[in-house]
Amino acid sequence: MFEYLNQSEVIRSIVTVGSMALFFVGLFGLLSQKHFIKIFISIAIMESAVFLFFIGNVFERDFTAPIMGEGYTNVAQMNDPIPHAMILTAIVIGMAVMALGVSMAIEYYKLTKNTDIDKMNEMRH
Amino acid sequence: MSIKRSLATTTISGFALSAAFVLTLLNLLLQNLPAHMHRAGDELLKLNADEGIANAVTTVVVYFRGFDTLGEIAVLFIASLGIGLMLGENERCEIKAESNFMLQTASRLLFPIITLYGIYVMVYGHLSPGGGFQGGVIIASGVLLLLISHKEYEVPHSLVVWLETFAGVAYVLIGLIGLLTLDVFLSNFLPHDIAQMGLLISGGIIPIIYILVGIKVGSEMSMIVQNLIKRQSNV
Amino acid sequence: MSSILFIALPLLFGFITPLLNKLSKNAVVYASTLMQVFLLYLVFTLLSQNTPHIEIISIAPPLGISFVLNATALFFVALFTFLMTLFSLYYLSHRKTNAYKNETKFFILLNMLLAASIGLVLSSDIFNIYVFFEIAGISAYILSAYEKTPSALEAGLKYLITGAVASVFLVFAIALIYINLGSLNLALIAESFGTLSYNLKLLIAILLLIGFGFKVEIFPLNFWVVDVYQGSSTLINALFSSIVVKAYLFVFFHIVYLFLQSADFSLFLVYLGAASMLIAEIVGLSQTNLKRLFAYSSLGQVALIFTAFALQNAEAIQAALFIVFAHSLAKMTIFLALSKIESVHKSVNAQTLKEFNSPFLRAVMLIAMLSLLGIPLFAGFVGKFLLLKSLVTGGLLGVLALIVLASLLEAVYYFKLAGFMFSKGEKKEPMKIDFTQKLVFSLLAFLLVVVGLAPFLISGFLLEASSVMLEASSYITNLVGAQ
Numbered sequence: 001m002f003e004y005l006n007q008s009e010v011i012r013s014i015v016t017v018g019s020m021a022l023f024f025v026g027l028f029g030l031l032s033q034k035h036f037i038k039i040f041i042s043i044a045i046m047e048s049a050v051f052l053f054f055i056g057n058v059f060e061r062d063f064t065a066p067i068m069g070e071g072y073t074n075v076a077q078m079n080d081p082i083p084h085a086m087i088l089t090a091i092v093i094g095m096a097v098m099a100l101g102v103s104m105a106i107e108y109y110k111l112t113k114n115t116d117i118d119k120m121n122e123m124r125h
Numbered sequence: 126m127s128i129k130r131s132l133a134t135t136t137i138s139g140f141a142l143s144a145a146f147v148l149t150l151l152n153l154l155l156q157n158l159p160a161h162m163h164r165a166g167d168e169l170l171k172l173n174a175d176e177g178i179a180n181a182v183t184t185v186v187v188y189f190r191g192f193d194t195l196g197e198i199a200v201l202f203i204a205s206l207g208i209g210l211m212l213g214e215n216e217r218c219e220i221k222a223e224s225n226f227m228l229q230t231a232s233r234l235l236f237p238i239i240t241l242y243g244i245y246v247m248v249y250g251h252l253s254p255g256g257g258f259q260g261g262v263i264i265a266s267g268v269l270l271l272l273i274s275h276k277e278y279e280v281p282h283s284l285v286v287w288l289e290t291f292a293g294v295a296y297v298l299i300g301l302i303g304l305l306t307l308d309v310f311l312s313n314f315l316p317h318d319i320a321q322m323g324l325l326i327s328g329g330i331i332p333i334i335y336i337l338v339g340i341k342v343g344s345e346m347s348m349i350v351q352n353l354i355k356r357q358s359n360v
Numbered sequence: 361m362s363s364i365l366f367i368a369l370p371l372l373f374g375f376i377t378p379l380l381n382k383l384s385k386n387a388v389v390y391a392s393t394l395m396q397v398f399l400l401y402l403v404f405t406l407l408s409q410n411t412p413h414i415e416i417i418s419i420a421p422p423l424g425i426s427f428v429l430n431a432t433a434l435f436f437v438a439l440f441t442f443l444m445t446l447f448s449l450y451y452l453s454h455r456k457t458n459a460y461k462n463e464t465k466f467f468i469l470l471n472m473l474l475a476a477s478i479g480l481v482l483s484s485d486i487f488n489i490y491v492f493f494e495i496a497g498i499s500a501y502i503l504s505a506y507e508k509t510p511s512a513l514e515a516g517l518k519y520l521i522t523g524a525v526a527s528v529f530l531v532f533a534i535a536l537i538y539i540n541l542g543s544l545n546l547a548l549i550a551e552s553f554g555t556l557s558y559n560l561k562l563l564i565a566i567l568l569l570i571g572f573g574f575k576v577e578i579f580p581l582n583f584w585v586v587d588v589y590q591g592s593s594t595l596i597n598a599l600f601s602s603i604v605v606k607a608y609l610f611v612f613f614h615i616v617y618l619f620l621q622s623a624d625f626s627l628f629l630v631y632l633g634a635a636s637m638l639i640a641e642i643v644g645l646s647q648t649n650l651k652r653l654f655a656y657s658s659l660g661q662v663a664l665i666f667t668a669f670a671l672q673n674a675e676a677i678q679a680a681l682f683i684v685f686a687h688s689l690a691k692m693t694i695f696l697a698l699s700k701i702e703s704v705h706k707s708v709n710a711q712t713l714k715e716f717n718s719p720f721l722r723a724v725m726l727i728a729m730l731s732l733l734g735i736p737l738f739a740g741f742v743g744k745f746l747l748l749k750s751l752v753t754g755g756l757l758g759v760l761a762l763i764v765l766a767s768l769l770e771a772v773y774y775f776k777l778a779g780f781m782f783s784k785g786e787k788k789e790p791m792k793i794d795f796t797q798k799l800v801f802s803l804l805a806f807l808l809v810v811v812g813l814a815p816f817l818i819s820g821f822l823l824e825a826s827s828v829m830l831e832a833s834s835y836i837t838n839l840v841g842a843q
Contacts, residue, residue: 012158017151024147030525039521046528054535057159066170066181067253069323075174078181080166083538085185086487089197090531092258093494096204097527099349100498101520103211104505106356108513110215120518122511123590150563157540157560164542168423192417192425196479196491199371200498203472206465207502286378293375297368310364311418 008061015056023049034116036105040098047094051087058083177317178328183251187331187338191311194334195296198341202293205345208352215355224274232274239267247339251328257335261342268347272354280351285344292341299330361405363415363429363482366437369395370475374468381464388464392471393452396445403438412828412838415482421839422545427482428839432825435681436481436610440603443692444474446800447599450696453794454595458703460506469506473499473599477607484839486534487544489611493530493575497523500604504592515591522574522584530571536564546618547839550832553619565620572612577605577662579636589655594702597651598695601658602688609662609684613669618832626672633667634762636660641769650708653773654694660766661687661732667759668747676750677826678819682743685818686731686808690740693728693804696797697721704791713780717787720798725781727805729774731812734767738812742819 004010026049029042058080066081109115112122169189173181176188186194247260271278303312313329321327373395380388412430414421429437448470460466476496483489501523505516538544540560541552553561573581589597616629637660644656665687668680701716702708716722731738734745744767751760793801811818828834 008161009158013155016154016158020147020151020154024143036517043521043524043528046525047531050528050532050535053532054539057535057539058164060161065254068173068179068181075167075170078170080164081169081182081185082164082166082190082544084182085190085193086534086538086544088186088258089190089193089487089491092197093200093491094524094527096200097494097498097501097520097524099353100204100207100211100501101517101524103208103353104501104513104516104520106353107211107508108510108517110356111508111510111513120514122514123587153559153563157557159539162542164538165423165544165548172419172423188418189424190418190487193488193491195371196488196495199374199472199475199495200491202375203469203495203498203502206468207498210462210465210502211505211508286382290376290379294372297372297375300364301368301372304362304364304368309416309418310362310368 006061011061012057016053019049019053019056022052025049034118036108036115036117037102039117040101040105044094044098047090051090054083055087174319174322175317176313176328176331177319177322178251178331179323180251180253180256182254183256183335184328184331186256187334188311188313191300191334194338195300195311198293198296198338201342201345202289205349208349212352212355217354218356220273220276224276228274232270236267236271239270240264243267243339243343247336247343248332249325250335250339251332252323252325257338257340258342260339261344262346264339264343265346265350269350272351280347285348288344289341292337292344296334296337296341299334303330361402363406363413363427363437364417365402366399366441366478366482367475369399370471374471374475377464377468385463388467389452389455392467393445393448395471396441396448396474399441400445403434403441406434407438412834414838421484422543422548425483425485425488426839428484428835429482430825430828430835431821432610432681432829433481435821435825436606437478439685439688440474440477440481440607443602443688444470444599446692446803447595447696449796450800451595453796454699454703456794466503466506469499469503470599472496473503473604477603480607480611484546485544486537486546486549486615490527490530490534493608493611494527496604496607497527497575500600503596503599504588506596507593511591512593513591515588518584518591519588522581526571526574529567533564533567533571536560536567545839546615547836550618550836551840561620565625568612568615568620572608572615575605575608576612576666577636577659578632578666579639579663582636582640582659585659586652586655589658590649590651594651594695594699594708597655598692598699601655601662601691601695605658605662606665606684606688609665609669614829616670617830618835621672621832623672626670629670630667630756630759633663633670634759634766636663637667637766638762638769641766645769645773647773648710650698650710650713650777653777654691654698657732657770657773658691660770661691664744664747664763664766667763668743671750671754671756672830673750673754674823674826674830675746676754677829678822679743679746679750681822681825682746682815682819683740684743685811685822686739686743689804689808690728690731693724693801693808694732696800697725697728700791700793700797705788710780713777714783714785715788716791717789718791718793720793720801721791722781724801724805726778727808729778731808733771733774736812737809739808739815741812742815 023046026042026045030039033039060079063077063079066078169185170181173184176184178184243260243263246255246263247257250256268280300311303314304310306314315329317329377388415427417425472495476492479492480489501516501520504519505512537549540556541549543549577585640656640659640663644653647653647656665680665683668676698708701712705712705716731740734740
């Protein structure tokens with residue numbers, strides 16, 4: 001059974017199903033929750049799900065890390081470095097936006113004592 | 126229909142619709158699982174040897190996609206600016222658990238070790254996994270330790286401003302020097318022999334840029350962490 | 361003169377500002393304005409070289425990032441730099457009475473917004489587009505929450521949450537593209553996109569539509585726009601409606617013309633745009649708050665530009681570029697004028713419009729409103745006429761009916777506003793307008809009138825720009841062949 005599970009298609013299917021489940025958990029949280037911080041957490045969960053989906057599908061099980069040193073100059077058996085670079089950038093950007101959002105939420109709460117997005121009606125329609 | 130019935134119908138039909146949607150998406154993704162393809166990263170791995178850097182991920186982050194890293198630095202800079210704008214004028218919040226003598230001494234002992242580790246990860250980022258972002262965040266976590274355990278500790282503001290300005294301006298200037306000398310923005314104009322691969326000084330501008338990135342990220346994350354502690358104590 | 365300077369110089373200015381701030385605040389303001397004037401000079405030197413110019417960054421395309429400066433990109437870069445310079449000149453005299461607190465941070469954000477909008481238009485790599493998308497987004501979130509009043513913070517929070525969700529969908533689309541096609545360069549993606557299965561192409565198209573749709577303000581993803589416009593300060597509204605949304609529109613349709621081209625999808629986009637315009641005008645009819653009214657009008661015009669870009673012929677895209685030009689100039693005029701009125705009378709509603717006393721400002725606002733309506737002799741008419749002509753030749757009479765109906769609704773409330781402005785009633789004391797501000801307003805109004813009277817001045821350039829945008833194959837061969 002373990003040889004069956006070790007095939008790359010099976011690993012990729014498991015990662016796809018799991019990361020999409022996480023994505024929909026985050027999407028459900030985004031649509032149903034009312035407190036800002038829970039909405040920010042849901043967005044962070046969705047971002048993590050997308051990164052997991054990406055890395056899981058580009059990973060080759062038998063290849064090594066893309067670091068060259070003595071004996072590892074065989075470039076054909078190394079994993080792809082571009083997804084690592086992309087996800088690094090995307091994680092940092094996502095963290096920066098979330099930190100900014102949390103600081104705006106803190107300041108808004110300080111001024112109006114309100115944390116419910118349905119009750120945010122400073123602007124009369 | 127009574128309210129209970131209509132609520133149940135709505136919930137069940139909502140669940141059925143979302144389940145159908147999820148299953149369609151999963152079906153689509155599972156039918157199109159990628160085979161082992163020849164992707165752009167494989168070409169870049171072959172070009173990596175010309176730059177003489179052992180860690181191919183560092184070459185991709187700093188050199189081949191260095192413009193994205195410059196944009197990411199800009200995002201962190203703007204975020205730190207924005208958080209300072211929102212929360213900068215507040216007072217520091219009170220942490221109700223008083224910190225005692227053991228915590229203060231231990232954190233003062235640990236802070237230099239954490240900073241040294243962060244600098245190690247930053248400087249050796251082109252030889253082993255690690256790099257500027259990772260090292261900067263480690264240094265910021267050391268600063269967070271000091272901020273939590275000491276009530277009166279404040280990150281020295283002018284030092285942070287000098288460090289981050291120096292690092293950011295130097296990054297853009299290195300790119301512009303590449304534009305002036307080799308006619309390509311962010312080109313590798315320092316010598317980068319393949320014979321130096323694996324040594325600390327190798328790869329031209331790449332270790333220099335990653336150290337600058339580390340300094341900038343470390344100082345900005347420290348400022349962000351300090352500003353996030355500043356909310357009034359009744360929040 | 362390289363086009364990288366459009367990005368490198370504002371970034372350099374942004375990074376060095378915290379240090380310059382210690383010297384003197386005025387140094388920052390004047391340095392920023394000087395830098396934007398220099399960028400405007402750079403645009404003039406680039407206008408003379410007219411071939412598609414590829415600027416290489418680090419390594420050659422298609423493995424690396426590069427900037428492609430063709431006629432369409434040049435049009436947008438020129439428009440954004442010109443509008444931002446006018447905005448800075450206006451602000452130089454606005455700050456004498458109503459300066460923002462922490463002005464140096466405001467200038468850093470303005471320059472980052474300019475750099476990111478120009479980067480979106482020039483870049484040829486999809487992940488680089490995502491990074492500029494985020495830079496523009498985060499600058500816009502902070503600018504809209506800048507004043508830290510409860511309504512400004514509410515606007516900032518709504519903008520941030522919708523922007524973060526949009527970027528999640530965009531990263532998902534980029535992940536799918538890289539996993540299945542193996543490259544991040546737009547030209548290579550366009551070459552091999554046809555080899556994917558139909559379902560996967562549809563999924564990527566839907567994800568890109570959702571991701572960009574939030575920013576391009578298309579129905580039903582534009583629920584955030586009006587509240588954000590109402591909560592931000594009026595000066596920032598000018599930037600949002602004339603610079604930011606145009607950059608996102610161009611990037612989305614650039615991607616559509618490169619690899620998402622199909623007859624069904626284009627027809628769907630055309631109907632989506634026309635429906636958005638009609639819905640925006642219908643809801644806007646009942647508004648009494650002036651900022652919300654102009655936000656709904658902005659939504660309608662942006663949907664019109666969306667419809668024009670979605671039709672797949674060179675004449676329609678030329679019409680779209682004309683409307684982009686006219687709308688950006690007119691909305692900048694209107695929001696700057698509203699900001700001037702607000703700074704003198706401390707509020708902006710129908711009563712203030714009846715009472716403000718400045719014949720110059722009334723004339724300028726009237727010119728802008730007539731241009732937005734599409735009255736002949738003003739710049740807005742040329743674009744609308746070309747669009748209606750190409751709809752008739754394409755046989756899409758249903759879309760034509762929707763657009764004409766929406767324009768009639770828009771005319772109703774613009775005439776109501778004009779009636780307020782020119783009503784005979786008690787006026788307050790005359791407003792003093794600075795020389796710099798008079799210069800800015802006169803230049804904007806002059807351009808609107810001149811292009812309306814003599815559209816042949818720019819129509820040749822815009823026709824070339826539209827055919828460059830429509831034709832994907834020359835873009836692809838330029839990038840893939842450049843070594």
